[in-house]
Amino acid sequence: MEKDQEKVFVNDPNKTYGLMEIVEGTSPMAEKAPEDTIESFPHYIILLTICSLAVTFVLFIISLFLDAPLEELANPLVTPNPGKAPWYFTGIQELIHYTDKPVIPGIIIPLLIIIWLFLIPYIDRKPKTRFTSLFNRIFIGGEKRRILIVLFTSFVLGALIFTLIGSLFRGENWNFILPWR
Amino acid sequence: MKKGILQRILESAVWRSIFRTGIPDTDLKRSMLMYNNFFLHIFPVKMKRHGLRFCYTFCLGGISFLLFIILCVTGILLMFLYTPSIERAYFDMQALALIFNGKILRNLHRWAAHGMVVTVFLHMVRVFYTRSYRPPREFNWVIGIWLLILTLALSYTGYLLPWDQLAYWGITVGTTIMSYTPFLGKHIQYFVLGADEVGHEALLRFYVLHCAVIPFVALVLMAIHFWRVRKDGGISGPL
Structure with missing residues (x-):
C-alpha cells in the first residue's frame, strides 16, 4: 500500500499541485491514493x-x-457388515482395504498430508538464496506454483474419490456395489 | 412538519441510548454504525470491492461460522434432552422424536455438522487456490488447518452420542484405525476410549469433549483466526 501511494504522490519538493478534476464522491479523499473500497x-x-x-x-x-439416521440400539455382539466409519473417514478405510499394512494408509499418509498442509505457506515463499530457489523449483514449481497446484488438486480429488467409493460404493464384505441397485 | 411514529421511536432517549449512531445517512454515520456495534465491529468499516465478489470467497468461511453458531444453539438445546449414559442415551434419542420439534432439532444439528465439515474443507480449498496463505497470512493458514482438524474431531465425537449401531461401530472402526499407530497405538486407543472397547467411559469422554472441550478450543482459535484476517490486512487480493 505504501508503495502504491508513492507512485501516485511522488515525494518531489518541486512538484506543484493544481486542481485537475472534480470527481463524484461522498467523503473527502485528501492525501490518499485512489482505493477500490x-x-x-x-x-x-x-x-x-x-x-x-x-x-x-x-x-x-x-x-x-x-431425518437424521437412528439405527437399532448399540450392540457389541452384532457386527454390521460392513462396519463403516463416519463418511469423512471412509476414504481412509477404503485405502486400508487395498493393503495388509493398515498403518501406512491409516496413520502415516494422513499424518504426512496434515504436516504438508501445515507447511504449505512456509515452503511457498519468494526464494532468496540459491538453495531456496532450487527448493522452490522442486516443491512449488516456480512463480506459477504448478507442482504445488498439481499436488494439492490430486489430494482434493483423491480425498473426494476415495471418500465417495468408501461411503457409497462399498457393501457387504467391502465388495464393490452400485448404490442405486 | 408532523413526526411519524417511527421517527419518534428513532429519536427517543431509550433508542438513542442503545443505538448511538442514528439513521446512517452519511458516510461518517455508516462507519460509526459498524464501529460502535459490538457484533459488527469485527468487520472493517470499508471493504475492498473485489472482496465482496461471491465468486472469490463463495462465503465459505462465513457459512462455516454460521453453521457453527447453529450447531451451538441446537447443541445446547439437545443437551437439555440427553443423558450421556449407555442405559439412557439411545432411549433419549427415541424420546426426542416424540417431543415437539425434537426431530427437527436433531436433524438441524446433524445436517449442519455434516455441512460444516464440507464447508470448512472447501474453505481451505478456496484459500489454497486464491493463494491467500502467502505472507503475512501464513500463520492464519496454520490456525485454519487446526480448525479443520477440530471440526473433524467435533463431528467424530458427536457421532457416538446417539448410541445406536451406526455410532457404536463407526467409533469402533475409527478407533481401531487409531490403534494401528506404531508403538503407541494401543495406548492412544485406551486414552481416547477410557477402556479397551467402546463403552460407558468412551461415551462420557466423547460427550465432554464434544460439548465442552473442543467447542471451547475451536472458539478461541476462531477468534484468533478472524482477528488475524483483519490484522493481516483484510481479505486477500486477487492473484
Whole structure:
C-alpha cells in the first residue's frame, strides 16, 4: 500500500499541485491514493444477511424432509457388515482395504498430508538464496506454483474419490456395489 | 412538519441510548454504525470491492461460522434432552422424536455438522487456490488447518452420542484405525476410549469433549483466526 501511494504522490519538493478534476464522491479523499473500497454498511451487511438467511432456510428445508439416521440400539455382539466409519473417514478405510499394512494408509499418509498442509505457506515463499530457489523449483514449481497446484488438486480429488467409493460404493464384505441397485 | 411514529421511536432517549449512531445517512454515520456495534465491529468499516465478489470467497468461511453458531444453539438445546449414559442415551434419542420439534432439532444439528465439515474443507480449498496463505497470512493458514482438524474431531465425537449401531461401530472402526499407530497405538486407543472397547467411559469422554472441550478450543482459535484476517490486512487480493 505504501508503495502504491508513492507512485501516485511522488515525494518531489518541486512538484506543484493544481486542481485537475472534480470527481463524484461522498467523503473527502485528501492525501490518499485512489482505493477500490466501499462502505461495509450497507453493501456487505446486505450480502451477509441474505447469505445467512439463505443458508439457514436451506438447512431448515433439509431438516424438515430428511431425518437424521437412528439405527437399532448399540450392540457389541452384532457386527454390521460392513462396519463403516463416519463418511469423512471412509476414504481412509477404503485405502486400508487395498493393503495388509493398515498403518501406512491409516496413520502415516494422513499424518504426512496434515504436516504438508501445515507447511504449505512456509515452503511457498519468494526464494532468496540459491538453495531456496532450487527448493522452490522442486516443491512449488516456480512463480506459477504448478507442482504445488498439481499436488494439492490430486489430494482434493483423491480425498473426494476415495471418500465417495468408501461411503457409497462399498457393501457387504467391502465388495464393490452400485448404490442405486 | 408532523413526526411519524417511527421517527419518534428513532429519536427517543431509550433508542438513542442503545443505538448511538442514528439513521446512517452519511458516510461518517455508516462507519460509526459498524464501529460502535459490538457484533459488527469485527468487520472493517470499508471493504475492498473485489472482496465482496461471491465468486472469490463463495462465503465459505462465513457459512462455516454460521453453521457453527447453529450447531451451538441446537447443541445446547439437545443437551437439555440427553443423558450421556449407555442405559439412557439411545432411549433419549427415541424420546426426542416424540417431543415437539425434537426431530427437527436433531436433524438441524446433524445436517449442519455434516455441512460444516464440507464447508470448512472447501474453505481451505478456496484459500489454497486464491493463494491467500502467502505472507503475512501464513500463520492464519496454520490456525485454519487446526480448525479443520477440530471440526473433524467435533463431528467424530458427536457421532457416538446417539448410541445406536451406526455410532457404536463407526467409533469402533475409527478407533481401531487409531490403534494401528506404531508403538503407541494401543495406548492412544485406551486414552481416547477410557477402556479397551467402546463403552460407558468412551461415551462420557466423547460427550465432554464434544460439548465442552473442543467447542471451547475451536472458539478461541476462531477468534484468533478472524482477528488475524483483519490484522493481516483484510481479505486477500486477487492473484
